[in-house]
Amino acid sequence: MDLFAHRGVSAHYPENTKAAFYAASKLPIAGIELDVHVTADGELVVIHDETIDRTSNGSGYVKDFTLQQLRAYDYGSWFAAQFQGESIPTLGEVLEIFVATHHRINIELKTDVFPYEGIEALVLKEIATHQMTERVIISSFNHESLQTVYQMAPYIETAALFAEVLVDFTTYTATIPANAIHVSLPTAFRKPIATALEKEATVRVYTVNDVKYAQQLQQLGIQALFTDDPEAILDGINKD
Ligand code: G3P
Numbered sequence: 001m002d003l004f005a006h007r008g009v010s011a012h013y014p015e016n017t018k019a020a021f022y023a024a025s026k027l028p029i030a031g032i033e034l035d036v037h038v039t040a041d042g043e044l045v046v047i048h049d050e051t052i053d054r055t056s057n058g059s060g061y062v063k064d065f066t067l068q069q070l071r072a073y074d075y076g077s078w079f080a081a082q083f084q085g086e087s088i089p090t091l092g093e094v095l096e097i098f099v100a101t102h103h104r105i106n107i108e109l110k111t112d113v114f115p116y117e118g119i120e121a122l123v124l125k126e127i128a129t130h131q132m133t134e135r136v137i138i139s140s141f142n143h144e145s146l147q148t149v150y151q152m153a154p155y156i157e158t159a160a161l162f163a164e165v166l167v168d169f170t171t172y173t174a175t176i177p178a179n180a181i182h183v184s185l186p187t188a189f190r191k192p193i194a195t196a197l198e199k200e201a202t203v204r205v206y207t208v209n210d211v212k213y214a215q216q217l218q219q220l221g222i223q224a225l226f227t228d229d230p231e232a233i234l235d236g237i238n239k240d
């Protein structure tokens, strides 16, 4: 079973920062996951929330700041004093960390609150610039965004994110179309996921920080999970 470091190694570093991704780049895991929003001046930045309030010493919507304005804030101190001075990274800066590694990069388009018109083309351009076409997975809770990606670049792997259970995941994802199914931990144990796995769907599960659940998911035949603490889960699933 593959592991993806969720927002980087976010159990031990401030999420979605270069520090969290550098730590992940040193680990023997399948890949990383990150979240993308668009600034007022059209730059792609890596941050989870629509606002900077929770993960910086500033306040306001990402979409209302230019990149330069966002750089005035500190994205590390909220997590621990030792990370004071961490900045908000651009997507390009994070991809740069992984150019010479083996890791897959799951780029989540955070278009479910603000649509960020044109984000798909911007992300595809960044992926092409870094020659990472074969290593990326683009996911979103906004499945219209995935349709746009498919129309522009059908060769890129896409994954539909689900917060709830569907009766029939595979029939639905074929209509988008998307290549993989990304579900929450409770959903992973429901029958429609067992059915999807029987149909050879690719299923990845977020966010799994408990070794016992990780072991159960491995037994079910889940292909990958997203975790904030990849080393702890790696130790746990490799134990007999
Ligand atoms: O991509 C999996 C997971 O990151 C989705 O939820 O809220 O952590 O972005 P969230």
Ligand code: CA
Pocket (backbone or CB within 6 Å): 033, 034, 035, 108
């Ligand atoms: Ca995410």
